[in-house]
Amino acid sequence: MKSRKEVVELTTEEPNGKTLVIEDSLNQTVGYIESKIHYDQKILNKGFKKIDQGIELYPNRLDMRFGKIYALGQIKDWDNFTAEIIKTVQYSATNDNNWTWTNNEKQNGKEFFLSSLQDYQLQLYNTGNDDLLGNMTKIADEILKYYPNNIESLSNLAITYLLTKQYDKAIQSLSKAEKINPKDYIVLSNLAHAYKLKDNKEKAIEYYEKTIEFGDERAKEYAKQQITELKK
Numbered sequence: 001m002k003s004r005k006e007v008v009e010l011t012t013e014e015p016n017g018k019t020l021v022i023e024d025s026l027n028q029t030v031g032y033i034e035s036k037i038h039y040d041q042k043i044l045n046k047g048f049k050k051i052d053q054g055i056e057l058y059p060n061r062l063d064m065r066f067g068k069i070y071a072l073g074q075i076k077d078w079d080n081f082t083a084e085i086i087k088t089v090q091y092s093a094t095n096d097n098n099w100t101w102t103n104n105e106k107q108n109g110k111e112f113f114l115s116s117l118q119d120y121q122l123q124l125y126n127t128g129n130d131d132l133l134g135n136m137t138k139i140a141d142e143i144l145k146y147y148p149n150n151i152e153s154l155s156n157l158a159i160t161y162l163l164t165k166q167y168d169k170a171i172q173s174l175s176k177a178e179k180i181n182p183k184d185y186i187v188l189s190n191l192a193h194a195y196k197l198k199d200n201k202e203k204a205i206e207y208y209e210k211t212i213e214f215g216d217e218r219a220k221e222y223a224k225q226q227i228t229e230l231k232k
Helices: 041-057 062-074 078-095 110-125 130-146 151-163 167-180 185-197 201-214 217-230
Strands: 004-011 020-023 029-039
Touching (some): 029 041, 041 062, 078 110, 110 130, 151 167, 151 185, 201 217
Antiparallel strands (some): 004 029
């Protein structure tokens, strides 16, 4: 928190996010004021040094590991963000997900751990930066080494393959997920989309029909629209 510095900048180009618009006497936009966040690296490094000491002394304290990952995400240090997640995944196999939290309270274990990792994958995806698809792949691959039936990681792998037009690899990953849970309509819908991108209309329709069978109302409606388009 101490390393975080907020400054106000004036620019003539419209930035992303919330801004204050500056207009002239004719109500014409002439500029924008936006808030920018910077971090003092020297102060930040002190924080990382301390949290590393804490993790070394109390390796089962998941809040400290997640705290470090959170901070790395805030400063957009995506390589170290990814590396820290991978370290934590590897250690989860050592302690069998016997995690503790603040005041050494027992945490919910594997389910909570894996769901939190999915949030981090979503954080990478939401950057919209295709250069980070490799980071998502590394994390998913590492999770699957220890949790081969983790459907979310199989789906994440498939998404990276779809975005890089590796449709056969995406279908292979999603097919594994389907075998684990044949009624997971998100997996089924993604399979349909993969086959659609591969221009295999017959298989795409087959999986959109499965999505209609097991999906929620929104998924069903979308699947019906896709089938109509594919049959034209």
